[in-house]
Amino acid sequence: MSAPQQKLPPGIRAWTDGRVEAAALRAYELVVIGCSMGGMKALMTIFEVLPKDFPLPIVVAQHRYKTSNEALPAYFRRHTALDVVDALDKQWVQPGTVYLAPADYHLLVDRDGEHGELSLSVDAAVAYSRPSIDVMFESAADAYGQGVIGIVLTGANADGARGAKRIKQRGGFVIVQDPQSAESPSMPEAAIAAARVDRILPLERIGPFLIELCRSTSP
Amino acid sequence: MANQPAQILDEQAKADLEEIEIRLLTEGIFRHYGFDFRDYSLPSLRRRVWKRVYAEGLSTIAGLIEKVLHDPQSMERLLLDLSINTTAMFRDPTFYLAFREKVVPLLRTYPFVRMWHAGCSTGEEVYSMAILLQEEGLYDRCRIYATDINEAVLQKAKSGIFPLSTMQENTSNYITAGGSGTFSDYYTARYDYAIFRPSLRENVVFAQHNLVTDASFNHFNVIFCRNVLIYFNNALQDRVQQLFLQSMEMFGILGLGKKESIKYTKVVDHYEDVDPEEKLYRRIR
Ligand SMILES: C[S@@+](CC[C@H](N)C(=O)[O-])C[C@H]1O[C@@H](n2cnc3c(N)ncnc32)[C@H](O)[C@@H]1O
Numbered sequence: 001m002s003a004p005q006q007k008l009p010p011g012i013r014a015w016t017d018g019r020v021e022a023a024a025l026r027a028y029e030l031v032v033i034g035c036s037m038g039g040m041k042a043l044m045t046i047f048e049v050l051p052k053d054f055p056l057p058i059v060v061a062q063h064r065y066k067t068s069n070e071a072l073p074a075y076f077r078r079h080t081a082l083d084v085v086d087a088l089d090k091q092w093v094q095p096g097t098v099y100l101a102p103a104d105y106h107l108l109v110d111r112d113g114e115h116g117e118l119s120l121s122v123d124a125a126v127a128y129s130r131p132s133i134d135v136m137f138e139s140a141a142d143a144y145g146q147g148v149i150g151i152v153l154t155g156a157n158a159d160g161a162r163g164a165k166r167i168k169q170r171g172g173f174v175i176v177q178d179p180q181s182a183e184s185p186s187m188p189e190a191a192i193a194a195a196r197v198d199r200i201l202p203l204e205r206i207g208p209f210l211i212e213l214c215r216s217t218s219p
Numbered sequence: 220m221a222n223q224p225a226q227i228l229d230e231q232a233k234a235d236l237e238e239i240e241i242r243l244l245t246e247g248i249f250r251h252y253g254f255d256f257r258d259y260s261l262p263s264l265r266r267r268v269w270k271r272v273y274a275e276g277l278s279t280i281a282g283l284i285e286k287v288l289h290d291p292q293s294m295e296r297l298l299l300d301l302s303i304n305t306t307a308m309f310r311d312p313t314f315y316l317a318f319r320e321k322v323v324p325l326l327r328t329y330p331f332v333r334m335w336h337a338g339c340s341t342g343e344e345v346y347s348m349a350i351l352l353q354e355e356g357l358y359d360r361c362r363i364y365a366t367d368i369n370e371a372v373l374q375k376a377k378s379g380i381f382p383l384s385t386m387q388e389n390t391s392n393y394i395t396a397g398g399s400g401t402f403s404d405y406y407t408a409r410y411d412y413a414i415f416r417p418s419l420r421e422n423v424v425f426a427q428h429n430l431v432t433d434a435s436f437n438h439f440n441v442i443f444c445r446n447v448l449i450y451f452n453n454a455l456q457d458r459v460q461q462l463f464l465q466s467m468e469m470f471g472i473l474g475l476g477k478k479e480s481i482k483y484t485k486v487v488d489h490y491e492d493v494d495p496e497e498k499l500y501r502r503i504r
Pocket of ligand 1: 122301302303304305306307310337338339340341344366367368369372428429430431444445446447450476
């Protein structure tokens with residue numbers, strides 16, 4: 001990929017390509033993804049390339065309508081080898097499964113001994129959002145530290161920036177969708193401005209990169 | 220960008236310390252005030268505690284421990300943070316629709332129905348169910364208990380006064396929920412408020428009850444506990460489910476929140492599905 005040096009969006013320090021450095025290869029435990037406007041298509045692009053035996057659980061906070069229901073995970077299921085479900089409270093996460101934050105709830109990640117466990121809340125919306133990406137990312141960083149891979153995708157607000165920062169503080173790995181490939185660049189830009197992110201990648205590169213990054217993780 | 224292991228270890232140590240502080244805080248509150256938050260689910264608890272730390276102008280949880288233990292008013296404020304949550308009338312309209320279609324026919328066969336709304340918050344759920352029961356002609360044979368840990372929200376619930384600004388959404392929920400009348404007939408608008416018909420709470424008893432520390436107080440044909448158990452950890456959910464079981468008549472109905480399931484609790488074998496999607500269950504043993 002050629003790095004377009006011209007017109008760096010505000011807050012972006014550098015473009016990076018998708019090579020995985022040895023230092024970043026370690027046993028990751030969880031992938032968290034945040035997206036908002038344009039998120040459907042972006043998620044599909046990533047899910048399409050991930051294999052059924054992808055070694056990590058994937059937890060997604062996507063801004064969605066209050067009335068959005070089981071049709072959303074069902075739609076995703078038709079287009080990916082992964083299992084996709086709306087998260088239930090106190091559910092344990094499994095590799096190769098995508099857990100969506102249900103409409104009108106915050107989704108938090110916790111640990112119950114060996115198991116990653118999901119927890120819901122109906123606390124007030126954060127920055128007008130419930131689910132909030134920050135809430136989900138911060139809880140994942142707290143529970144998993146270095147084991148987290150966080151991904152910030154397209155969106156028309158700044159949700160996810162604080163969360164990305166916390167993931168970095170706790171030693172996790174953060175990938176941000178290249179704002180120029182994003183339907184709505186504000187969310188990726190805000191994340192890049194807030195945190196020393198590890199990779200800025202065009203959308204189509206994120207899935208393959210993720211597979212590469214998780215090579216050393218066996219389920 | 221190389222990782223900085225020392226800094227990351229430092230962050231890990233901070234996180235471990237934070238967990239110790241939260242444990243000390245809940246232990247202190249329990250011993251001193253008797254409120255037991257020790258088995259509340261950690262991620263939500265952590266967020267709420269930090270919110271209070273900042274609101275009190277403090278910078279550490281240890282600081283909050285000192286403050287709440289010596290200043291009951293600050294404890295009151297923390298208690299509000301730990302218990303006030305958002306709620307809405309006919310939240311999850313399809314739940315009410317399923318109740319109408321699948322549970323109401325069962326209740327018609329009973330001469331008398333005892334219901335319990337556990338964790339009723341400001342009462343929107345209670346008024347919604349009362350409306351449904353009136354429309355189905357069942358209200359007069361119902362005795363409804365609505366409880367919460369938090370006295371302040373119960374006062375609001377008793378008043379039956381809700382912000383007028385929420386009525387548009389409530390109305391559309393009411394319609395989706397299968398409402399057979401006109402929603403605005405149930406309240407009078409005054410200034411920015413909607414005052415609900417007192418007849419809706421004629422058969423309702425509002426009372427303080429803590430699901431963690433208080434005992435079973437009656438036997439019920441229907442128990443609702445929606446979006447309360449999500450704040451508890453697994454062990455506590457199991458304990459509270461035991462309490463519901465003790466309080467549940469045989470063939471009684473349990474209604475949980477849309478994303479709560481008895482699947483992950485130990486009482487699962489005592490219930491059969493009435494509508495698994497809407498989390499309506501029926502006690503069978
Ligand atoms: C999100 S509200 C649920 C309101 C309503 N049931 C609904 O689904 O919209 C949660 C309520 O649980 C109450 N609660 C929390 N801990 C409790 C406890 N230990 N005993 C009783 N109620 C509790 C809180 O005070 C709060 O009002």
